[in-house]
Amino acid sequence: MSITSPRGFRAAGVSAGLKTSGGKDMALVVNDGPRHDSATVFTTNRCLANPVLWSQEVVKDGVVRAVILNSGGANCYTGPEGFQTTHAVAEQVAERLGIGAIDVVVCSTGLIGLANPRQALLDGVDAAYGALATDGGSDAAEAIMTTDSVSKQVLVEGAGWSIGGMAKGAGMLAPALATMLVVITTDAVVSADDLDTALRAATRVSFDRLDSDGCMSTNDTVTVMASGASGITPTLADFTEALTQACTDLAMQLLKDAEGADHEIAITTINAATEDDAVEVGRSVARSNLFKAAVFGNDPNWGRVLASVGTTKAAFDPADLDVAMNGVWVCRSSTPHTDPSEIDLTGRDVTVTIDLKSGSERATVWTNDLTHAYVHENSAYSS
Amino acid sequence: MSITSPRGFRAAGVSAGLKTSGGKDMALVVNDGPRHDSATVFTTNRCLANPVLWSQEVVKDGVVRAVILNSGGANCYTGPEGFQTTHAVAEQVAERLGIGAIDVVVCSTGLIGLANPRQALLDGVDAAYGALATDGGSDAAEAIMTTDSVSKQVLVEGAGWSIGGMAKGAGMLAPALATMLVVITTDAVVSADDLDTALRAATRVSFDRLDSDGCMSTNDTVTVMASGASGITPTLADFTEALTQACTDLAMQLLKDAEGADHEIAITTINAATEDDAVEVGRSVARSNLFKAAVFGNDPNWGRVLASVGTTKAAFDPADLDVAMNGVWVCRSSTPHTDPSEIDLTGRDVTVTIDLKSGSERATVWTNDLTHAYVHENSAYSS
Numbered sequence: 001m002s003i004t005s006p007r008g009f010r011a012a013g014v015s016a017g018l019k020t021s022g023g024k025d026m027a028l029v030v031n032d033g034p035r036h037d038s039a040t041v042f043t044t045n046r047c048l049a050n051p052v053l054w055s056q057e058v059v060k061d062g063v064v065r066a067v068i069l070n071s072g073g074a075n076c077y078t079g080p081e082g083f084q085t086t087h088a089v090a091e092q093v094a095e096r097l098g099i100g101a102i103d104v105v106v107c108s109t110g111l112i113g114l115a116n117p118r119q120a121l122l123d124g125v126d127a128a129y130g131a132l133a134t135d136g137g138s139d140a141a142e143a144i145m146t147t148d149s150v151s152k153q154v155l156v157e158g159a160g161w162s163i164g165g166m167a168k169g170a171g172m173l174a175p176a177l178a179t180m181l182v183v184i185t186t187d188a189v190v191s192a193d194d195l196d197t198a199l200r201a202a203t204r205v206s207f208d209r210l211d212s213d214g215c216m217s218t219n220d221t222v223t224v225m226a227s228g229a230s231g232i233t234p235t236l237a238d239f240t241e242a243l244t245q246a247c248t249d250l251a252m253q254l255l256k257d258a259e260g261a262d263h264e265i266a267i268t269t270i271n272a273a274t275e276d277d278a279v280e281v282g283r284s285v286a287r288s289n290l291f292k293a294a295v296f297g298n299d300p301n302w303g304r305v306l307a308s309v310g311t312t313k314a315a316f317d318p319a320d321l322d323v324a325m326n327g328v329w330v331c332r333s334s335t336p337h338t339d340p341s342e343i344d345l346t347g348r349d350v351t352v353t354i355d356l357k358s359g360s361e362r363a364t365v366w367t368n369d370l371t372h373a374y375v376h377e378n379s380a381y382s383s
Numbered sequence: 384m385s386i387t388s389p390r391g392f393r394a395a396g397v398s399a400g401l402k403t404s405g406g407k408d409m410a411l412v413v414n415d416g417p418r419h420d421s422a423t424v425f426t427t428n429r430c431l432a433n434p435v436l437w438s439q440e441v442v443k444d445g446v447v448r449a450v451i452l453n454s455g456g457a458n459c460y461t462g463p464e465g466f467q468t469t470h471a472v473a474e475q476v477a478e479r480l481g482i483g484a485i486d487v488v489v490c491s492t493g494l495i496g497l498a499n500p501r502q503a504l505l506d507g508v509d510a511a512y513g514a515l516a517t518d519g520g521s522d523a524a525e526a527i528m529t530t531d532s533v534s535k536q537v538l539v540e541g542a543g544w545s546i547g548g549m550a551k552g553a554g555m556l557a558p559a560l561a562t563m564l565v566v567i568t569t570d571a572v573v574s575a576d577d578l579d580t581a582l583r584a585a586t587r588v589s590f591d592r593l594d595s596d597g598c599m600s601t602n603d604t605v606t607v608m609a610s611g612a613s614g615i616t617p618t619l620a621d622f623t624e625a626l627t628q629a630c631t632d633l634a635m636q637l638l639k640d641a642e643g644a645d646h647e648i649a650i651t652t653i654n655a656a657t658e659d660d661a662v663e664v665g666r667s668v669a670r671s672n673l674f675k676a677a678v679f680g681n682d683p684n685w686g687r688v689l690a691s692v693g694t695t696k697a698a699f700d701p702a703d704l705d706v707a708m709n710g711v712w713v714c715r716s717s718t719p720h721t722d723p724s725e726i727d728l729t730g731r732d733v734t735v736t737i738d739l740k741s742g743s744e745r746a747t748v749w750t751n752d753l754t755h756a757y758v759h760e761n762s763a764y765s766s
Binding site for chain 1: 428431459460461463494495496497498596597598599601670671677684687689690691692695716717719723753754755758761762
């Protein structure tokens with residue numbers, strides 16, 4: 001179950017010496033066709049890394065033939081020289097593969113403001129090219145890890161076609177994409193336009209609703225490539241459903257591996273006037289450090305849920321809100337109901353349900369608790 | 384230097400048994416006149432505690448004769464019975480003082496969703512009334528402390544008049560008021576309308592720019608009362624300046640006592656197109672858990688500053704931003720400049736300067752670092 005499970009793809013993961021650990025740090029994914037349809041979504045951050053600035057141009061015509069990824073440096077705010085490094089990497093990939101650089105997406109992850117060593121990257125491209133294999137997906141997934149403790153991969157089977165995926169990301173998981181790089185492959189026949197429609201629908205309810213620590217990255221990229229090698233054309237609905245399943249699976253893997261987290265928290269807002277309201281309410285709770293610290297302490301502090309809900313513009317009556325944690329309704333009509341001591345928060349999975357009583361829409365936003373380990377990992381990251 | 388330094392005020396701080404520690408937990412502040420002008424600002428949270436719902440009605444006519452405050456319970460989301468408790472407390476104060484309950488502001492702080500014991504509060508009112516003294520300001524300041532490690536007081540002298548203040552708040556310090564209760568007294572002659580104008584101007588650049596942890600409280604209240612006992616009428620400009628000085632001093636005391644913080648961080652955005660842009664940019668950085676954790680680790684991670692700036696709608700060119708930390712310009716024109724290793728973050732005070740190069744406005748937002756102690760205190764708070 002990897003990005004090389006669908007037909008028409010080769011991949012590799014190698015060490016280019018970017019990580020001080022000496023581990024794998026460069027990955028190459030190649031779509032050998034016969035088709036090269038693609039779609040990509042990027043971070044909505046206005047401060048963009050050089051690989052994103054480059055790749056935004058690459059994806060415009062809907063054709064992507066290869067994705068080259070490196071960990072060990074984000075190549076963000078490294079100036080014109082940093083952009084030239086990204087460009088040189090794309091050119092090197094293109095030359096090896098005999099394609100145009102303008103069909104090569106580049107992704108980087110790591111520290112901002114640190115120049116990537118260009119020669120090491122170019123040598124890494126050569127090594128990755130030499131290691132390309134039809135079963136190289138797992139190596140590639142390993143090479144894009146940073147503070148991830150496990151590699152993230154997925155495979156969703158269709159009727160004679162499939163979708164494979166890999167992701168990296170373990171912190172800075174926030175709205176409109178987590179800090180993450182995701183490559184998805186499929187051997188279904190899907191046009192670039194349909195891929196774009198399906199990808200936006202899938203990310204909207206998966207990666208976009210993951211809000212681990214409220215911090216939005218400068219490098220997030222999700223690219224899907226379709227080789228058409230199965231010769232089968234699924235309906236857009238079927239493909240979108242499978243792609244959504246793949247994205248949600250990867251998103252949950254990211255959530256479970258968030259830096260230093262002790263709990264995965266699913267915040268579901270029900271009976272909202274609009275889906276946007278439900279997402280806004282969920283996100284406000286997902287961003288409450290006080291609430292997240294309470295969950296770390298296994299403390300069902302629903303007052304901190306309502307204090308967050310009250311900061312939103314969603315439609316609701318402040319005097320008529322219901323709140324449940326792990327299925328126990330601790331607050332009904334904005335008044336204490338079941339004794340919170342009946343809630344057991346010692347397990348990893350925590351659910352929060354907020355009933356706005358203002359409509360029939362709903363949405364779930366996922367986050368993690370705020371722990372000592374989070375503070376530790378993120379205070380030591382660049383040291 | 385306390386709320387009883389200006390003439391015309393008495394105050395008391397007593398123990399009503401609300402705090403398990405047995406410490407002082409109720410405060411009463413009385414304006415003996417001859418004038419009773421006042422102004423108040425509240426949290427902008429839509430989920431409001433019962434004392435806020437009550438006090439919003441009290442302040443409407445610009446007359447406040449007394450403020451009764453308790454720690455040990457926020458009386459928020461405690462249902463109709465909680466509102467009745469607030470009302471009963473106001474009535475008890477009014478009866479003792481021979482005034483109307485509709486001139487009594489009530490403030491509560493502590494856990495949300497926990498009913499306050501009504502009889503203990505009423506007995507506390509009696510005890511506070513019996514302890515009222517013209518030098519009782521410091522006792523009152525002590526009684527409103529919750530997780531505060533020190534009481535916060537201020538005195539600003541005018542020409543023949545003065546402003547005294549007290550504040551509580553040690554966490555949940557966020558926009559549009561920190562979690563805090565503030566009472567300010569003055570013996571200047573100032574009309575209710577002028578007090579309102581001055582208070583809004585003062586809080587806008589002080590309490591409203593404190594963003595310790597991004598969490599907005601349900602109980603925040605800042606009340607200013609003017610007794611007119613000095614017989615002196617300052618100009619509105621002079622009074623506003625003194626009031627701003629008092630509010631800023633209290634805000635800095637709150638900042639320095641934020642739960643578990645190791646650093647005070649002043650984020651100044653310069654050359655912004657508008658003051659709102661400058662505040663938005665500052666607040667985005669103040670809310671970045673990643674950046675705040677880095678400061679805790681004495682790590683000058685300016686990439687996390689830019690990643691936050693990029694999430695705002697402020698006017699700027701992403702390719703032309705300058706960033707300094709503690710006066711060292713680590714980023715010029717969005718490119719690495721001085722080596723970050725020249726920055727020493729071991730002191731408590733940290734400054735971040737962001738040059739948007741888009742205008743001539745500026746603003747400073749204050750926050751704290753994200754520490755192990757913050758996580759600890761806020762995971763254990765209600766346990």
